[in-house]
Amino acid sequence: MKQKEGLMYETAKVAVNAVIFSIKDQRLMVYLNKREKEPFLNYLELPGGLLHPEETADETLSRKMKGVFGIKKQSFWQFYTFTDPKRDPRNRTVSIGYIALVSNIKNTDLEDFYPIDALPKLAFDHEKIIYKASEFLKKNVDNRFISQLVPKVFPLNDIQTVYEVISQKKMDNRNFRKKILNSGVIKKVEVVQKNVKHRPASLYQFVFE
Amino acid sequence: MKQKEGLMYETAKVAVNAVIFSIKDQRLMVYLNKREKEPFLNYLELPGGLLHPEETADETLSRKMKGVFGIKKQSFWQFYTFTDPKRDPRNRTVSIGYIALVSNIKNTDLEDFYPIDALPKLAFDHEKIIYKASEFLKKNVDNRFISQLVPKVFPLNDIQTVYEVISQKKMDNRNFRKKILNSGVIKKVEVVQKNVKHRPASLYQFVFE
DNA sequence: GCAAAAGTGTTGTCATTACACCCATGA
DNA sequence: TCATGGGTGTAATGACAACACTTTTGC
Numbered sequence: 001m002k003q004k005e006g007l008m009y010e011t012a013k014v015a016v017n018a019v020i021f022s023i024k025d026q027r028l029m030v031y032l033n034k035r036e037k038e039p040f041l042n043y044l045e046l047p048g049g050l051l052h053p054e055e056t057a058d059e060t061l062s063r064k065m066k067g068v069f070g071i072k073k074q075s076f077w078q079f080y081t082f083t084d085p086k087r088d089p090r091n092r093t094v095s096i097g098y099i100a101l102v103s104n105i106k107n108t109d110l111e112d113f114y115p116i117d118a119l120p121k122l123a124f125d126h127e128k129i130i131y132k133a134s135e136f137l138k139k140n141v142d143n144r145f146i147s148q149l150v151p152k153v154f155p156l157n158d159i160q161t162v163y164e165v166i167s168q169k170k171m172d173n174r175n176f177r178k179k180i181l182n183s184g185v186i187k188k189v190e191v192v193q194k195n196v197k198h199r200p201a202s203l204y205q206f207v208f209e
Numbered sequence: 210m211k212q213k214e215g216l217m218y219e220t221a222k223v224a225v226n227a228v229i230f231s232i233k234d235q236r237l238m239v240y241l242n243k244r245e246k247e248p249f250l251n252y253l254e255l256p257g258g259l260l261h262p263e264e265t266a267d268e269t270l271s272r273k274m275k276g277v278f279g280i281k282k283q284s285f286w287q288f289y290t291f292t293d294p295k296r297d298p299r300n301r302t303v304s305i306g307y308i309a310l311v312s313n314i315k316n317t318d319l320e321d322f323y324p325i326d327a328l329p330k331l332a333f334d335h336e337k338i339i340y341k342a343s344e345f346l347k348k349n350v351d352n353r354f355i356s357q358l359v360p361k362v363f364p365l366n367d368i369q370t371v372y373e374v375i376s377q378k379k380m381d382n383r384n385f386r387k388k389i390l391n392s393g394v395i396k397k398v399e400v401v402q403k404n405v406k407h408r409p410a411s412l413y414q415f416v417f418e
Numbered sequence: 419g420c421a422a423a424a425g426t427g428t429t430g431t432c433a434t435t436a437c438a439c440c441c442a443t444g445a
Numbered sequence: 446t447c448a449t450g451g452g453t454g455t456a457a458t459g460a461c462a463a464c465a466c467t468t469t470t471g472c
Binding site for chain 3: 381383384387388391404405406407408409
Binding site: 050053057078084096 | 219222223261262287289290292294301305
């Protein structure tokens, strides 16, 4: 139960990795970059990076996410730390995993999102990190998360789709509407959809203080 | 979004710390040791230690917990990683926090458990770690956790107390019994309490496969 | 008028809450 | 016989599930 100091203890690099989820065409997507150097040259990988000397992991993530999809401080969550001694073949690196959720994907970024149910082989242990992240997400389906995955205003049916994709089950449309409207977490706004080739939907927004 | 390699990145020591909870006299208790060296000489601290070169954090924790309260592999959970650059005044150390739950405290160990609502000043950031751990516990009240906090067989009312202490609210005794019995997670065993100076209680056990 | 998605109510079942008294034992 | 915790039932309320058709728009 006591610690011994000594030469037997190594040090490690400490990294953060962000699993940035979004939803497109009723599929859960994750943001990946192509590696441009060894190891794992040309493999896809999660964004991330090493902690600077004076930074907390949250600060590292903020820095790395600056300007990316408008991800702000309150919209990411630490979910697990990966410590397999062989996870980086170069030297020992532990990775602190974060989840972030984004809604408004610019068209230029769209090609960097991949459906999580059909990923190729990724760099390092990033498949494992993504798997653990989606388990976490599913286990914590909650309006705070959901609200990150839709734009500021949205039709009710869109948010139902988000619930369905994350929880991986279909819901009854009437029951869903009753429940979310009675819960008081969303309210109607005074504009409606335009330029859709069907009946325009009323739009809603979350009412978090 | 891309990583740059270079001298600007430091390395860090990586530690685990275990927040070992138990319940005594309807209070949530945590296991602490007295530090026998600087820094924080004579302050109380959480048990833990540094990762060895070939270990995952889980393995480090298993090693440290070997023989301690009979804590086995399946009975601890990683909950958060602490990365404040100043959390250890000697050198940079990140700490991966784990929760463990124990029920059978031997009398000789009793004095090492402290009620979490009246802790003195602790070593390092261990107060913060304990706070975060109890938040996690409260948010994840669940039979898998609860079953770790009671002996193999127990009276129904004991387990109600455990629920009450963790969720921090009182429950109605009749409703609690109905609910837990209907849920099918516990079953009666064929012995009853003895040597109590009141009506002896029937005893139950969890029925996890 | 057709395609496409939006929107709407009722009923049955089940889970949750509130609530107060008698029982079995040891001292 | 008293103190201590163990053990029990019923009624009201609220949440959730199942279920099918009409509405509004663009083309």
